[in-house]
Amino acid sequence: MNCPLCDTPGGTVLWQDDFCRVVLADEPDYPGFLRVILNAHVKEMTGLPAADRQALMRVVFAAEAALREVMAPDKVNLASLGNVVPHLHWHVIPRFADDPHFPNPVWGAKQRDTPHAAPPDLSARLVASLTRKG
Amino acid sequence: MNCPLCDTPGGTVLWQDDFCRVVLADEPDYPGFLRVILNAHVKEMTGLPAADRQALMRVVFAAEAALREVMAPDKVNLASLGNVVPHLHWHVIPRFADDPHFPNPVWGAKQRDTPHAAPPDLSARLVASLTRKG
Numbered sequence: 001m002n003c004p005l006c007d008t009p010g011g012t013v014l015w016q017d018d019f020c021r022v023v024l025a026d027e028p029d030y031p032g033f034l035r036v037i038l039n040a041h042v043k044e045m046t047g048l049p050a051a052d053r054q055a056l057m058r059v060v061f062a063a064e065a066a067l068r069e070v071m072a073p074d075k076v077n078l079a080s081l082g083n084v085v086p087h088l089h090w091h092v093i094p095r096f097a098d099d100p101h102f103p104n105p106v107w108g109a110k111q112r113d114t115p116h117a118a119p120p121d122l123s124a125r126l127v128a129s130l131t132r133k134g
Numbered sequence: 135m136n137c138p139l140c141d142t143p144g145g146t147v148l149w150q151d152d153f154c155r156v157v158l159a160d161e162p163d164y165p166g167f168l169r170v171i172l173n174a175h176v177k178e179m180t181g182l183p184a185a186d187r188q189a190l191m192r193v194v195f196a197a198e199a200a201l202r203e204v205m206a207p208d209k210v211n212l213a214s215l216g217n218v219v220p221h222l223h224w225h226v227i228p229r230f231a232d233d234p235h236f237p238n239p240v241w242g243a244k245q246r247d248t249p250h251a252a253p254p255d256l257s258a259r260l261v262a263s264l265t266r267k268g
Contacts, residue, residue, distance in 0.1 A: 077215045083239070105217070
């Protein structure tokens, strides 16, 4: 069916099980931008059985908790859009008052040019936090 | 604390209980744009106990199911952002290939001027669907 989230990991895999994966997105403006990607090709949350919806959200919230622990963002943004790639994936985005779009959504008008500084060893620290929660 | 979602309903209330409410947003470009608003002033999903996260998502998914039943959108977009109003609220947005921003997020660049036509009695049909699921 030629779906990029069926055919590729969709980012650097930080955590995974048989059901879903957490990847670090390749978004230079947003270090720490995570995506939680269902392994199966399903379009809508209500296309999943209730227990699977709950299982996927548990991982989304673990990703949010990991970002809060490691980066202490001013806000976390959560979104499942899928207009272009209709394969369930959640954007889990650490937002900072000095980031490129704040307070706009990352899809809105850009406000400034430089990303918020990321902590050293960001990936390793997120992996450690996700593994403790996983 | 001067929070608009503590001080006002935030839209036309279609369904509510002691915990949260579903409102029809005042978004002329997007008939059927729903928001699920927690009644309490809490900023992040991981600021809620796990059982409350699950209860709130159950209503978000009921709102998605109601939109699919009544409007049959091409996609449903779900988002909890809160950069401007840090009081938990979920955007539940029916998206159509001919809507003003598709396939962009509704916060992105506009593609066309007219909203997707809404069915007659949209509010009443959404109320009926939410009440059956609530």
